[in-house]
Amino acid sequence: MSVDFEKLKKLRDTNFAKHKKKKREYYLKSKEKNSNTKYKNYKEIDYSQELNNENFAANIKLIAKKQKAHVDDRKEQILLKIEEYKEKKQNYYKTNRNKRLEYDKNYREKRKEELKEYRKEYYRKNKEKILEKQKEKRREKYNNEK
Template identity: 75%
Template sequence: MDLEKLKKLREENFLKHKKKKREYYLKSKTKDSPAKYKDFKEIDYSEELNEENFLKNMKLIAKKQKTHIDDRKDQIIKKIEDYKKQKKDYYKENKKERLNYDKAYRERKKEELKEYRKEYYKKNKEKILAKQREKRKQNKE
């Protein structure tokens, strides 16, 4: 086979694949196909979102969420306490490393802050001096 025939064959195969893929996609989009979820039902948004139903639905959702949280309240509190205890233990174990890191971080930031102040003063020297002169004059008066 020469190159042209191979290119043509490849193009045909690609088009067949594309067509097959499109058919599969369209088949899954049709309403005839079985629903992906067993409790699936279409929602009429004009009815769901009108003023009366919307408020009622929001209250229903809030009530369901509250009952769910109330049912799990003990579990949630226990998880929070476990997390606090775990965090406390972690900090006790790694206290020295954390303190050393914090010290190094403060030193590094102190140097960066000194450099920043020097640069800032160089850039705004005249403005700063003018403000200082005005403050001195006001204090004398």
């Protein structure tokens, strides 16, 4: 019985090896197909020429022109997407307005004391600036009334 088990084990290993080999060949074949079609129009770039002082500015301008042309071509689509996003956002805020207001109310009630402390500390730190701004506003109001 152990002989049969050993034979089965070897047979399984050989079949598995054949399967792996077949799978590898298929992968390499499909990769070769894809690489030919995907990169057939690409040319190799010589970076020493592309990035030298003479060509660099021209290449940057060319890239900028291409990007601008691309954006100009897609301008309508981009504007539509922006409008769609604004509408979506507005609808979301309208539908969830009450929830948001309720949440804000609960938050304020929970944090009331912390906010008082924060405001006191803020006022204490920025007292000079705040008082100066108030004086300036009063002066402007007084001068406008004259």
